[in-house]
Amino acid sequence: MVACTDCSVATKDQSQNPIFRKVLWIALLVNLFMFFVEIIASHIGDSMSLQADALDFFGDAANYAISLFVLGMALHMRARASVVKGVTMGLFGLWVLSAASYRAFSGSEPEPMIMGSIALMALVANMSVAVMLYRFREGDSNMQSIWLCSRNDAIGNVAVLIAAVGVTATASRWPDLMVAMIIASLSISAAYTILKLAFQEMRTVPEKSVIS
Ligand SMILES: [Zn+2]
Numbered sequence: 001m002v003a004c005t006d007c008s009v010a011t012k013d014q015s016q017n018p019i020f021r022k023v024l025w026i027a028l029l030v031n032l033f034m035f036f037v038e039i040i041a042s043h044i045g046d047s048m049s050l051q052a053d054a055l056d057f058f059g060d061a062a063n064y065a066i067s068l069f070v071l072g073m074a075l076h077m078r079a080r081a082s083v084v085k086g087v088t089m090g091l092f093g094l095w096v097l098s099a100a101s102y103r104a105f106s107g108s109e110p111e112p113m114i115m116g117s118i119a120l121m122a123l124v125a126n127m128s129v130a131v132m133l134y135r136f137r138e139g140d141s142n143m144q145s146i147w148l149c150s151r152n153d154a155i156g157n158v159a160v161l162i163a164a165v166g167v168t169a170t171a172s173r174w175p176d177l178m179v180a181m182i183i184a185s186l187s188i189s190a191a192y193t194i195l196k197l198a199f200q201e202m203r204t205v206p207e208k209s210v211i212s
Pocket of ligand 1: 056059060149152153
């Protein structure tokens with residue numbers, strides 16, 4: 001969730017490797033699928049923390065899409081793709097934050113069983129993708145980024161699990177809303193970082209740049 005800002009999943013060389021491209025495609029589809037699963041489950045289960053966690057699957061899906069389609073292009077194209085990703089994540093984060101605040105007053109009835117089972121499913125999905133990518137790790141920074149991203153994704157999923165336990169234990173909506181607000185705030189600040197970096201790149205890099 002948090003440091004998915006700089007989940008540079010693939011290096012430029014890797015993104016041209018046909019086998020790795022297949023893995024990126026699978027990772028993209030798994031993340032998109034889990035994004036929709038969590039969005040739908042968050043509505044059925046009236047859970048804002050699930051909806052906030054869906055943000056991460058969206059952001060990661062965008063990362064894999066960028067690795068697949070934009071990484072080989074010039075830096076200003078990649079910066080543009082990052083702007084689209086940052087704006088979408090930021091707006092989505094603001095939406096979740098305001099929806100959670102609204103429910104703080106109007107009330108909600110999160111379903112801990114749905115929250116818990118979907119969070120477990122999300123954890124398995126994230127770990128499978130991590131194992132798949134780990135085979136293709138290249139260099140220290142690439143390895144570290146895969147590790148950091150999977151760790152943060154797992155923290156997000158476990159936070160939803162804890163919220164589910166908390167909802168049961170306290171028989172209230174507050175654990176769900178609190179976890180949702182924390183995850184959404186982190187996503188908004190991640191979106192801010194993404195946008196800042198992207199605008200920096202657009203300003204400082206001339207049109208014709210060599211991609212490292
Ligand atoms: Zn992530």
